[in-house]
Amino acid sequence: MAPLNEEQLENIRNERKIQIMRAALKTFAENGIKLTKISLIAKEAGISHGLVYHYFKSKEEVLYESLEWAMELNETHEYLNELSKMSVSPLEKVRQFTKYALSSSKSENSHIFRVIQHLENTDGIPSHILDFTRNVGIMYVEFFIPIFIEGQEAGEFIQGDPEEIVGLFLTIISGVMADDPDFWHENMDRKIEIFMRMITTR
Amino acid sequence: MAPLNEEQLENIRNERKIQIMRAALKTFAENGIKLTKISLIAKEAGISHGLVYHYFKSKEEVLYESLEWAMELNETHEYLNELSKMSVSPLEKVRQFTKYALSSSKSENSHIFRVIQHLENTDGIPSHILDFTRNVGIMYVEFFIPIFIEGQEAGEFIQGDPEEIVGLFLTIISGVMADDPDFWHENMDRKIEIFMRMITTR
Amino acid sequence: MAPLNEEQLENIRNERKIQIMRAALKTFAENGIKLTKISLIAKEAGISHGLVYHYFKSKEEVLYESLEWAMELNETHEYLNELSKMSVSPLEKVRQFTKYALSSSKSENSHIFRVIQHLENTDGIPSHILDFTRNVGIMYVEFFIPIFIEGQEAGEFIQGDPEEIVGLFLTIISGVMADDPDFWHENMDRKIEIFMRMITTR
Amino acid sequence: MAPLNEEQLENIRNERKIQIMRAALKTFAENGIKLTKISLIAKEAGISHGLVYHYFKSKEEVLYESLEWAMELNETHEYLNELSKMSVSPLEKVRQFTKYALSSSKSENSHIFRVIQHLENTDGIPSHILDFTRNVGIMYVEFFIPIFIEGQEAGEFIQGDPEEIVGLFLTIISGVMADDPDFWHENMDRKIEIFMRMITTR
DNA sequence: TATGAATGAGGTTTCATTCAT
DNA sequence: CATGAATGAAACCTCATTCAT
Incomplete structure (x- = not known):
């Protein structure tokens, strides 16, 4: 044959x-x-x-x-793309993203975040891998910085160094994603609203 | 001899x-x-x-x-005790605790939290241990609920089910503690202030 | 088709x-x-x-x-055949063979010798294979014995039991072939001349 | 206890x-x-x-x-030392050494030579090990060069570049040691005499 | 006939646990 | 009570061999 x-x-x-x-x-x-x-x-x-x-x-x-x-095909990329094109307020964009991140935190889609989280707490990871993942983090930060600045200008977000605030926000999200994913499924909207208070004015 | x-x-x-x-x-x-x-x-x-x-x-x-x-002698117990006796506002109590939790996240004191965090992500832990650690969490929630209620009555904290809000707050803190402890050491006060915005009124 | x-x-x-x-x-x-x-x-x-x-x-x-x-078609057979028919002195025959053996020690032709060498140092080889390869050695010895005797009669080779001398000579050649083949490529003629001194009279 | x-x-x-x-x-x-x-x-x-x-x-x-x-405790070192102090002719020194090398070729003492032989035919050996073993070889060559020169001056050894002759001689000895050790035990003195002819005059 | 995907035995290395002293 | 020598199960990885296509 x-x-x-x-x-x-x-x-x-x-x-x-x-x-x-x-x-x-x-x-x-x-x-x-x-x-x-x-x-x-x-x-x-x-x-x-x-x-x-x-x-x-x-x-x-x-x-x-x-x-x-996973990075290449990660829907999050697409999602970020769509998000950047949406004609909603910066506040709404961040709220959407937060919801997306936390609701996917048990799906396949979130595995990569958890793996990256693990990587950073593990010794002996070759540097080219660490570089790679750190770039991913930087990419996220850089994606959100203009959105935050816009939000600050619109008075929706708190004042302060945008890089620092975005860093803090994403750090907390990723810390929380690595945690118990079930927690967020109940009453998600209310929880996210509280979560968002960190960075919103009003 | x-x-x-x-x-x-x-x-x-x-x-x-x-x-x-x-x-x-x-x-x-x-x-x-x-x-x-x-x-x-x-x-x-x-x-x-x-x-x-x-x-x-x-x-x-x-x-x-x-x-x-560690649970028996955890200083955090003592700390909580002191905290409950302090004559400061509920808001200040929670802020103090947050600072304590995050600043200790590299000290001996925080080890138990991190171990518990690890436990939850590890398979094959006998249930009596898991029960035990879960009770720790419940204990914290129950400690803070009256403080939150007091704070709500004083108009310092946002309205809503105190158990839910406290649960959310502690979940986020513990997620964040498991993360890179160094992150919090820089500009800690500012970061905590932002963090606190979640639950405070304006 | x-x-x-x-x-x-x-x-x-x-x-x-x-x-x-x-x-x-x-x-x-x-x-x-x-x-x-x-x-x-x-x-x-x-x-x-x-x-x-x-x-x-x-x-x-x-x-x-x-x-x-490889044994069946080994060129060395042919070479030995040719050698036996050449009308040169026994000394010259052995010199030619030595040169042939050492210069081929990187060519296809020599592979079989090296494999046999490996075989002898390897455990668990079935005895019929070992018998087979040992016969190869014996064949060589038997090929050279008459040549040596002739050489001894002509006063070209040292006296002594031809079988022993041929055995010694071939043992050393095979030991040397298994060694670094590059070594012999430099100054080969001079080295072979020295090598030959073992068995030649002066 | x-x-x-x-x-x-x-x-x-x-x-x-x-x-x-x-x-x-x-x-x-x-x-x-x-x-x-x-x-x-x-x-x-x-x-x-x-x-x-x-x-x-x-x-x-x-x-x-x-x-x-093995190098440190190798009797061969001691043996070389003794040899260099002996008041016998260079020829006799080399003969003694040859006998020593070949007769020990089944003893513990010879393992190191065989291992070194293996090393040189093996890929992927770290260079610090190869350096180490190559130095061993060089040491032997350098030990024998003055003896050969002395022997040449006394007319006992063949003329020619001492380094080359010593190299050839040691290469053949080591090739032969890696081979069947039993071969040399029978009639050793006669075999060594023949072997020595390579480098001796007369 | 020809390919390379798939399997699993066997080798190197790590580390929890036991035990002689 | 205290040490660290000693064991062996289990993990990583390689490669001879089988098999579907």
Whole structure:
């Protein structure tokens, strides 16, 4: 029988890699970097541990590629894009984002945030990975700074160094996302309203 | 030399246990449950790793006894006691507590919080321990509820279900404590002021 | 297209086997038995690793069949044949052979010697293979004995039991071949002259 | 009961390390670097594999320290020392050394030479180890150069670049040592006499 | 016939736990 | 009570071998 053609192989390969990366992100998010065993990732992906090494050189590479992949496809990017185009007030934009972040905090989408959170508390992570994730954080900060400035000018947000305020706000959100995700599902709107008071005037 | 009497031996034994538990809490707090090695605890305590097993049956038992011990003597209790007796406004009490919590987040005192945080993200913790730690949380909530009610009556705090608001506030604090402790040391007062806006009226 | 007939298929099959065996010998020679990975042989042969298992049952079988094949067609046989027919002195014959052996020690031709060398230092090789390779050694000894006797009669070679002297000479040559092959390329003629002094009269 | 005192511990530690290094050298010599499994070393030393890691950080460190240790205590050093002080002819010195080298080729003493031989044919050996072993080789060459020069002046040895001749001689000896050690035990004196002819005049 | 995806045994290394002293 | 030597289970990773296509 003829071997599979290049396209079919490419499909299998991609599917498998994604299958593994999805499982990896989930497992890294739940267990932290060091505690995630390759065997767990493999079990989560429904494959043998050996196959993980067919597609990735090492656990480290699984982590790194999974992060890259998740960043690329992370809906949050799209979401930020849409958000920046919406014709609503800066206040509303931030409120929407907060809701989005906290409501997704149990979904696949949030795994990457939790993994990044873990990364920062873990020793011995290669610097190229740390650089990568730090850039992600910086990207968020830079996305929100103009929105905050606009909000300050409109009198919606408190005064002060926008970078500092945005940093504080995102730090707290990410700290909270890593925490118990169920907490936020009950009465979410009310909770978010309280949360937002930190940065809103009025 | 006369042999030590029963009581003296018991004292020495207790001293040692405390020495180990103190070291254990610190190490568990910094590294998480699974990543904490007995040898690290022993080194932190300045003893041999073998000795740990004279006083505790297993790593798990070190963890549980350390938690129990820390809860019993946690200064935070004392601090809460003092706080409740202070003749300052509810707002000021909460501000003080917030500052205390965040500024201690690198001190011995905060270890227990971080360990509890770790516990909740770790599988296979026996339920009696989890119950135990959950009670800690409930205790805090119950401590602050009357203070919040008082503050609401004085018009200092926002209106709403006090239990819910206190829960939200403490959840965010604990999420934030598990995060990078250094973040809070810079400009702490300003950051706390922003943080407090969540619950204060204007 | 008409299907290939039985003979053509057999030819293709043989071509492939030879292609694999040639690659295997080289790889075994360079890396030793246990350290040679099937994937390396496959890469050297320019095929997929899976295909190796169509032609051979196991890595072991690749080794054995490769050895047998190489022995059958080893150019050295031809070379020895030519050598025996040359009308030069025994001394010159041995010198030529020595040069041939050492200069080929990086060529395909020498792979089999190096593999045999490896075999002798490897545990768990089935005895029929070991017998087989030992016979190779004996064959060489027997080839050279008459030449040495002739040389001794001509006063070119030192006196003594020819079998012992030939054994010694070949042992040293084979020990030396397994060593760094580059060493011999520099100043080869001078080195060989020194080497030959062992057995020549002055 | 009181713990062992420092001296007793030191004794145990040293004994164990030596026990492991002795086993390691033997195993490395017999199987090569890559093929030597820690479990084999442990079995040869009669201990558990875990204990090897109590005394050495890694397989690599076992190798390196074993080599260092073997070099330090290698009788060959002493032997060379004695040799240099003997009042015999250079020819006799070299003959003695040859005999010593070949007769020890199955003893513990020779393991180090075989290990070094393996090292040179193995990829991925850290350069500090290679440097170390190369220095060993250079040391031997430098030891023998003056003896050869003296021998040349006395007309005992063949003329030519002493460094080259010594290099050739030692290369052949080491190649031969790595080979079948039993071969040399029979009729050793006669074989050595033939071997020596390479470099002697007369 | 040919490919490479998939598996799992086996090797290295770490570390909780036991135990002789 | 105290030490650290010793063990072995379990994690990472490699690679011979099988198998669907």
